[in-house]
Amino acid sequence: MLPRPLPALQTADKLSVEVISPPDDGDVVMAAVAAAVVPGGAAQQSSRLELPARRSVKVQAAQIDGQLYTYLQFPSETTTRSGYQVERRNIAVLASRKGRLYVCAASARSDQFSKQKRELLLRLVDSFRLV
Numbered sequence: 727m728l729p730r731p732l733p734a735l736q737t738a739d740k741l742s743v744e745v746i747s748p749p750d751d752g753d754v755v756m757a758a759v760a761a762a763v764v765p766g767g768a769a770q771q772s773s774r775l776e777l778p779a780r781r782s783v784k785v786q787a788a789q790i791d792g793q794l795y796t797y798l799q800f801p802s803e804t805t806t807r808s809g810y811q812v813e814r815r816n817i818a819v820l821a822s823r824k825g826r827l828y829v830c831a832a833s834a835r836s837d838q839f840s841k842q843k844r845e846l847l848l849r850l851v852d853s854f855r856l857v
Contacts, residue, residue, distance in 0.1 A: 746761050762829060784798065797819050815847075817847045
């Protein structure tokens with residue numbers, strides 16, 4: 727039996743890769759969360775992005791081909807200028823090399839999140855490797 731195909735990405739889904747400097751406070755997990763929630767380091771003027779609390783970020787590390795990868799799962803919220811609150815589910819991975827942090831993050835709106843969407847986002851993030 728062939729595996730069930732994964733759902734397609736939708737226009738509200740996001741995938742980004744950010745390269746950032748390590749934070750002064752040493753908290754690379756929250757630096758990666760900030761890079762995932764606010765790609766490019768600047769919020770759009772039309773919305774307010776909220777970073778999740780550190781306690782709501784699930785963290786798991788894995789050593790793959792000699793490189794340490796830290797996998798993250800966390801919720802985030804955006805309040806649009808018109809007052810709508812949009813919740814997202816985020817799945818990300820971070821790795822460091824030569825004094826830089828590399829963050830690959832995928833997310834979907836919570837109302838469009840399903841078991842199949844989670845699997846798709848996990849596959850996208852799991853495919854990220856530094857070479």
